Amino acid sequence: MGGHIVTSFDDDLIELRARISEMGGLAETLLALALDSVEKRDSALADEVITKDKRIDALEFEVERLATQVIVKRQPLAQDLRLVISAMKLSTTLERIGDLAKNIAKRGKHLSTTSPMRVSGSVVRMGRQALAQLTAVLDAYAKTDVEAAISVWRRDVEIDDAYNAMFRELVTYMMEDPRTIGHGSQLLFIAKNLERIGDHATHVAEMIYYTAKGEPLGDDRPKGDPSDLEPRS
Numbered sequence: 091m092g093g094h095i096v097t098s099f100d101d102d103l104i105e106l107r108a109r110i111s112e113m114g115g116l117a118e119t120l121l122a123l124a125l126d127s128v129e130k131r132d133s134a135l136a137d138e139v140i141t142k143d144k145r146i147d148a149l150e151f152e153v154e155r156l157a158t159q160v161i162v163k164r165q166p167l168a169q170d171l172r173l174v175i176s177a178m179k180l181s182t183t184l185e186r187i188g189d190l191a192k193n194i195a196k197r198g199k200h201l202s203t204t205s206p207m208r209v210s211g212s213v214v215r216m217g218r219q220a221l222a223q224l225t226a227v228l229d230a231y232a233k234t235d236v237e238a239a240i241s242v243w244r245r246d247v248e249i250d251d252a253y254n255a256m257f258r259e260l261v262t263y264m265m266e267d268p269r270t271i272g273h274g275s276q277l278l279f280i281a282k283n284l285e286r287i288g289d290h291a292t293h294v295a296e297m298i299y300y301t302a303k304g305e306p307l308g309d310d311r312p313k314g315d316p317s318d319l320e321p322r323s
Contacts, residue, residue, distance in 0.1 A: 099170070102156065103160075103170070106157060106174065109156065110181060113184040114184055116188065117146065117224065120143060120187075120191035120192065121220070121221050123135050123191075124191040124192070125217040127202075128210065133203075137195075139192055140192055146185050150182065150185040153178060154178060154181065157175075169301070172300060180294060186290055190287050194217075194280050197283075201273065209256075209259055215252075216256055217280075220249055220284045220288050223242055223248075223287075224287065224291045226238065230242060231298055234301075236299055236303070242292065242295045243296065253284065253285040256277075257278065260278050
């Protein structure tokens with residue numbers, strides 16, 4: 091009987107990880123599509139992101155249901171309990187990344203109706219950095235690679251620095267030419283959403299570490315200098 095219980099518990103954990111992996115893959119896809127919609131000024135791609143985001147929302151609900159069921163039925167201890175709790179937290183984080191990608195797509199849809207601005211390319215490059223971080227941390231989760239997770243955690247400063255440089259560049263443009271304020275503001279919101287995605291990727295890294303080690307990763311991660319002003323959403 092004991093073996094059956096263990097097997098059932100392992101099956102539950104496998105199912106939870108499968109849901110998280112699906113959410114992670116979707117989050118990557120949504121961010122990549124959102125960036126393409128901005129770069130190509132393609133509103134159809136933006137609409138695709140908005141539609142696909144609903145699947146991530148449904149998966150978050152499914153992970154929460156499964157995790158709660160596992161805690162009640164199996165009463166896991168120590169690392170097993172950390173695995174289940176981390177899965178719930180990761181699903182929330184990935185759902186938020188999906189929302190941020192959707193917001194980027196919506197901004198991109200608006201930008202596709204206006205004249206292009208040269209600095210749009212800088213925002214897309216920043217987006218590719220954020221996507222690379224997300225991909226790296228999801229790979230670390232799939233492989234339970236703590237060292238890779240720590241590497242992503244330490245590299246978040248790159249996204250912060252990109253955001254701060256982007257912020258200064260856009261504000262300079264808008265001050266020099268008030269006609270660019272509308273377009274520039276949309277790009278600022280996109281950049282801020284990308285910075286938040288970088289923060290969420292870092293949070294995934296922290297969850298990987300916590301699950302494996304049973305303690306927080308710490309708070310000595312290098313951060314970029316904050317901008318004096320930030321766009322408010």
